[in-house]
Structure formats: structure tokens, C-alpha cells
Amino acid sequence: MDPFSEKRFIAPLIEYFNAAGSICSVSTNSESIHLAARDIFVPIPTVPPTVDADMLLWVDFSARSTPPWPAAHFRGLGHLVYAAFDLENTVLVDLRGRRAIGRFSPAMASDRGYLRRVVFPTLFGIFTDVISVAPLHCACVERRSRGLLLTGASGSGKSTLSLALAQRGLGFLSDEWTYFSWRGGSLMAWGLPTPLKLLPDACDFFPMLSSMQPAVSLNGELAYEIEPEVVFGIRRSAWAEPAWLVFLERQRSHGFNLARVSAKEAAAEFEEHVDYFTMHGLSEGRDLLVKTLRGLGALSCWRLRYGGEPDSVARDLVEFLEEKDGLPASG
Numbered sequence: 001m002d003p004f005s006e007k008r009f010i011a012p013l014i015e016y017f018n019a020a021g022s023i024c025s026v027s028t029n030s031e032s033i034h035l036a037a038r039d040i041f042v043p044i045p046t047v048p049p050t051v052d053a054d055m056l057l058w059v060d061f062s063a064r065s066t067p068p069w070p071a072a073h074f075r076g077l078g079h080l081v082y083a084a085f086d087l088e089n090t091v092l093v094d095l096r097g098r099r100a101i102g103r104f105s106p107a108m109a110s111d112r113g114y115l116r117r118v119v120f121p122t123l124f125g126i127f128t129d130v131i132s133v134a135p136l137h138c139a140c141v142e143r144r145s146r147g148l149l150l151t152g153a154s155g156s157g158k159s160t161l162s163l164a165l166a167q168r169g170l171g172f173l174s175d176e177w178t179y180f181s182w183r184g185g186s187l188m189a190w191g192l193p194t195p196l197k198l199l200p201d202a203c204d205f206f207p208m209l210s211s212m213q214p215a216v217s218l219n220g221e222l223a224y225e226i227e228p229e230v231v232f233g234i235r236r237s238a239w240a241e242p243a244w245l246v247f248l249e250r251q252r253s254h255g256f257n258l259a260r261v262s263a264k265e266a267a268a269e270f271e272e273h274v275d276y277f278t279m280h281g282l283s284e285g286r287d288l289l290v291k292t293l294r295g296l297g298a299l300s301c302w303r304l305r306y307g308g309e310p311d312s313v314a315r316d317l318v319e320f321l322e323e324k325d326g327l328p329a330s331g
Helices: 031-040 112-127 158-167 200-204 207-211 263-269 271-279 283-297 310-325
Strands: 013-019 022-028 053-059 073-077 080-086 089-094 099-104 134-137 139-143 146-151 171-174 177-183 186-190 196-198 222-226 239-250 255-260 300-307
Touching (some): 022 031, 022 112, 031 112, 053 112, 134 283, 139 158, 139 239, 146 158, 171 177, 239 310, 263 300, 300 310
Parallel strands (some): 022 053, 053 099, 146 239, 239 300
Antiparallel strands (some): 013 022, 080 089, 134 177, 139 146, 139 171, 186 239, 196 222, 255 300
């Protein structure tokens, strides 16, 4: 029997969503899973003519697993990807068919925070190999619908700087992964409303963290994982049209130095992303990523070597944006 056949499962709840510019459906027999999908994706009021990815997430009420949840594990074989969140919470993704079927325990199904923080971003990230969405490791903030992208090595300050910029009135899309798609010939940047992750030293810059305790995050790092709009009162944005791309290089000494980066240099910075798709034979994803990187290379690209308080660096960046576009700061 086809393991992806929906006839084997009762999933009375089905809804369609805009997920970073793509169309996804989520079918389930769990109200909590349904609500978690609404937490992270944008519901579409009408049935779309086509769907880019389909998720059937079914609760097995005989399953007994409970938190704490262990680290997730993944295995791939050809077009199939197996995701195990523990022994009783597993999902099989068929990349060729662009569909996933998952079995969950009642405890994990009722853990909306975990579903929003781990399960749905993980599944969506797997699907980006084959749908018209290109993920890149960068942060993004929005100013009057125009996006400022921040990228750099781990520890370069993407999260702290994107938060500091959001505190100065810019809209917060993402601090780690930004998703790109094309709409009517224009490149669009999207964020998922996942928690903001800050490393322990961020407490030095954001005193509000002092009353919180860091915990082990999904990738094994000790970090604060917070809802920035709740803790800091910032504004979230769902999308932006990219306008600026800044490569971050953090230094110990105080400073703020911006230097132009050519389109060729900008594309070279993301070379390993293209290599991934080439290595795995995912030509569709590779072609989309190459097109996206060309679009990013056409932006106003800069390298920022900086050090000091994130707020002062954010202030200088906002002044830079004002100078470039001649518009006053956002309120």
C-alpha cells in the first residue's frame, strides 16, 4: 500500500497557506497542529488552483512519548527524507511528489511551541529543495517594504544587529534564515515567525535578558530563544523587497567601516549553497538559487567591518540607509 495514501488516515482539518511565497497545504486530525500551522504560515482564504507542498500530519492516540524532546535526526535516500523527532514522532517526505506524511504522539501534537519552533520550520526547510523558494543563511529587516539583508559567519552578529535595528523601528523578518522567491519578475524576501536566537553574550547588550535563562537550542548551542515582539516590543514583518545586502565582519575594537562589494564577490560568498544542490542533483533548486544570487548581486552590496554596542552600529546603519535613499527614519 502507498505509504502516502490519505485513505489510511482520518484528517478532517485541512487548510492552505502562504509559506514564504509558496503554497502549502496542511491536513491533520489535531486542532493543535492546525493552530500551530496558523502560527507560522499565513492562511489562504480560498482553495488555490495548485499546491507546492502537501503535509499530512496525523496524531496516533496510542503513542505515549512525552517531553523533553530529544534532538531530531534526519536520513535521506534518493527523493525520500526521513525526519525523526523521537521514536514515535516521525515524518517521511517525498521530494519527488512534494508531499509529507507524519505520525505524532498526542503530547507532541499539543506542544504548539515545539511545532512552531522545530517541526514546521524543519519540514518547510526540507521542501525548499524542490519548491520555488530559496533559503539563505542571513538575517533580514524591513524599512518601508525594502529589505536590508545581513549575512556573515557564525558569531558575526546577525541576530544582535537585526534586533538592534528592529528596536530602531525597522520591521523584523528573520535573524538566521531568510527565504527568497520571485513574484512578477521581482525578488522577494520572506521570514517565518520563529523565535529569535541570541547567544549568551547578548545579555551584555540587552539587559532585559538578565531575568531569563539560556537553554540548548536545536543546533546544540546554548542560547536565548525568545519571542522578540513580546520581550522587546518590536514589529514583525512577513516580507520585503531586498534592496541592500551587507556582509558582516565583527572585530573586537570599536569601529564602523562600510566598503562596496561587487556582484561577483557577493555571489562567491554563497558558493557553498550552490554546491549543495549540485552535489545532490537537485537541478531545479540549483537553478532557482543561481537566479536568486544573481538578483542579490544586483543589490547595493557592502561589507561592514564593525565593533562595539549593537545599538550604536544599528544607528550608523540607519543613517547610512537614510543617506542612500534620502528618506527619514521609520517611526
